[in-house]
Amino acid sequence: MTKGFRDSLNERLRDPEFHAEWDALEVEFQIAGVMSGEEETKSLTYKDPAKIVCANQIN
DSSP: OOOOHHHHHHHHTTSHHHHHHHHHTHHHHHHHHHHTTTTGGGOOOTTHHHHHHHHHHHO
């Protein structure tokens, strides 16, 4: 049986160096989600992705 994405990711996240890099990409993942229309139902303006990213950085 082949591993799925989640299984492979969880295995890789055990490596502290990989985990730190993965965490550092969180902002990019948030921006990609907003830009891909994930947040489309919220009627975002073009300034909103920056607000979302900044708010999540503070929290």
